[in-house]
Amino acid sequence: MLHFVRLVLISIQFLLASMVNLLICFARPFNPDNSRLCGWMFSAPALKLLGLKMRLETADFQSxxxxxxxxxxxxxxxxxxxLGSAVPRRTVSLGKKSLKWIPFFGQIYWLAGNILIDRGNAVKAKAAMLHTTAVMQEQDTSIWVFAEGTRNLGRGLLPFKKGAFQMAINAGVPIVPLCCSSYKSTMNLNRWRSGNIIVKTLAPIPTAGLTLDDMPALMEQCRTQMVACIAELDARAQA
Structure with missing residues (x-):
């Protein structure tokens, strides 16, 4: 019963947050700091409604x-x-072009300045990836990427796609691994306290001077660090 009530409440909260976020985005369309504000609006009230206890270990990341x-x-x-509460200032994400057509969320996602990629069109996808380099180098803006390319459903970190690492090397900017404990397999919305979540950022991995030949080693370094960190966070969250 509590699970159902929470789903109803979170649906209402999503609609209310969407209305506020649309106002933010209409007031300053495509501002790269919209994602931080919109993420917070979706996340902060929702965590309380869902009974999730969140611990952010991202102080260095935010500065x-x-x-x-x-x-x-x-x-x-x-x-x-x-993760909406963990988005740092002037940070946009990469998403599928089809997200644009999801009612409310898709329009907010687009107006928030996030970068949409047509994965079914190799030419357009490559152009979008090149655009991210210009965004980072010229607009004081960072990029958020889910490097697995799809949801892992809490069953462990999937192999990484190359895009995030190619972008970082091309722009000569560091990679910041962000790890979230495995809440998907432990969250129970029928409990008053439905679960603990810890989000932690690791030390930036520099890419200055690297070439695309270094990309496999860079991907392995990042993934190895994240696997170890997620295991540590899981142990702490379940203690």
Missing amino acids: LPNPFVVVANHQSNWDLFV
């Missing part, structure tokens, strides 16, 4: 100068509510 590439693990659609 890190732009630009950089955030590489985060992607568990489920709940990430909107879980």
